[in-house]
Amino acid sequence: MFINKIITIPKMQKWRYFSIVLGCLAFIGPIAFLPQLAGGDDMCGGLCMRRFYLYYPGMTIQDLWTHMSVAFVGVFLFFMIIAVTFFNGRLWCSYVCPVGGMTELGSRLLNDRWKIEFRSLPQIPIRYGYFAVFVLVMPMLGISACTFCNFITVPRLVETFMGEYRGLVFIISSVGLVNLALLFLFGFFANKGRAYCQFLCPIGAVDGVVNRVGAHFRYTHHIRVEQNRCSGCKLCAEKCMCGAIKMVNQIAVVDQYSCMSCHECADVCDWNAIELTTGSRNKNPKRVRKNIDIYPEPNWQSILKIKPKAKGKKKIKTKPAKDAKL
């Protein structure tokens, strides 16, 4: 039964799960390869990716520099992630991140019935609202940014299972217990296990903005929709772990702020209507100029602007959308 479940996983997703497992091995657990390079054995201190951009009133560039130098490896990794995101979509989040990845794999192992569906919540206001609180309000009030950090909780949880005393000490402190409960509610018991990434992760919030900016350009790889091919079958929206795909007028519309480029939508689409790809490279092909565009080139659009209609069926557009943005 369990094997059947595994067999039905699309090939690309198997690779993704495998990559997440590799990411978990590299960042947490007994090996913790990268953190040890950074001098610690967890994802704090030298490897902290999320603390350095906190804003304190009256902060100078010198202070920012100090914050960055404390966590130099994390800062380097952070900018690497952003660069990758700009050109190739949020590959860190969906393929490597041990924290989100572990909760996702855990959640997929559990039964779907006893879970919370977070995906329909208004993601952008919640995420960037919390991000603003994280960056501006929490530092001013003196709430430690480390208290709500999953990057501590998950490694410590793994340590606890490895029988290490230090992990246990954190997990059973009252801060650790709150974090553990958050990990369960927003991770393992969230449908598809990515609620924490979507709502509370500051790296995800920054990454989302970069993803949206990158999607503006035609040469970047992002999840793009060919709206003439979309049949409106909703499979991609059901499978999307981020809740980034919304059916508007029976066409899949990708919210690039939330999309993690995990490729699952492309795997389930029977019509090749959604794909991790660049926009059409040739802006103005010869055959269009010659007016013999019989098999129109796919028009991959990352940002679709379709006004929802109250009721009614999808209009099949016969002419290729020339005026569409990308």
Added chain:
Amino acid sequence: MLYLILFLLLTASSNLFANERYNDPDGCFSCHALSGLQYIDKQGILRDASIEQSHYYSSLHGSVPCKDCHRKIRYYPHKEENGQVNCADSCHVNEPSIGEAFSHKEIVKEFSDSSHGTGASKGFTGANRLAEDDRSKSPSCRRCHSNSAYIEPFQMEKFKEAFQHTDTECGNCHQGEAWRNQLSGHILRRFIGARWKKSDSNKLCNDCHADRSEMQKVELKNPENDSKHPADYRWQHASESYAKSLHSRILVNGDENGASCIDCHAPDSHTSEIKGFRHGIYNALDAKSATHRENLMQTCGQSNCHEFSKNSSNQGFVNTDLHSLDQLALSDYSLDALIDPERLQSNWYRAFLILGFISLFFILGQIIQFIFYRNNPGKDPIFGSNRFKNIMLGRPQKKKSFKRENAKTNAKRNFNRGK
């Protein structure tokens, strides 16, 4: 040739200095250098008065004649009490900037004013040797500025091995016995300087403050009304809760950007009264304390620290709890502390009670599902699946258990027909 002469001159002069350190004008070592110079004091304790000559010479005070500090001793034989040393006395060295005799007076004053100060007056008589000092409640100068070796004796062999040093080979580079002994011998330590890492000075504080069984016995003095009260839970755990903070974690990782104990509790200078000899540790309620509410802005905003904390909108930041008990493991809590209403008021507790209850609900649900409905394929999540279908999939939800009802009615019909 010129360089050679210079070199020779330099080595000659260094030898001169080295020789100078080996003076004993008072002749104390004629007795005290003897090993096994022991006596039984008034309390009936066996005491060892012998001083290892090389250790003394290689200490920071090695060039200082004994009588410069042990001033009351004039003649032989001398009384035991006269051996007392006052660190605040002015000494033989002239401070070049002022031209006056150098003295530890200011530091001793700062220290004796501080919370640790009660131990300072004990001096250094034979009746107050280091072995007892380790066990005493209040530290004296010597408690921290001990004469321990740079390279611990048990690590000496390892050191020699690592650097391929043998006894004879040390002398090839480290010429002059005084120099050599400083490395392996005894030095009165200063804790601020290039050689010392912040974690080293933390270790010093932790030698006492991490020992909870000892810390429970300590009585604190309230500076507001001078009343004494036993140390509270928070104070006893100060060392542990500090270890959980980012200040400490950065230091542990070997990064000097963190903050040590004395960086906050005895910073360079925070008020006009305290000139910053880094000995002025006070109770946080004392207005003189660097960790007093009024002084925090100055303390956190030291150079190379959080200078932005002087901005008035960072009030909350300044009052961050750096010894937060919420980070401590619950297993450490005694029953009294667990019931303590102050602890139950913590918002983290409340948040956990709510969130923990909800997640328990889901855990139980998963277990029930796993045991009883194992072969059922996963259905829609119990929370929010309707909303998801309406909003994200853009379709109205079908009526619940439509099929099942149909099946039931059909079954009934068939049953009735059959009848």
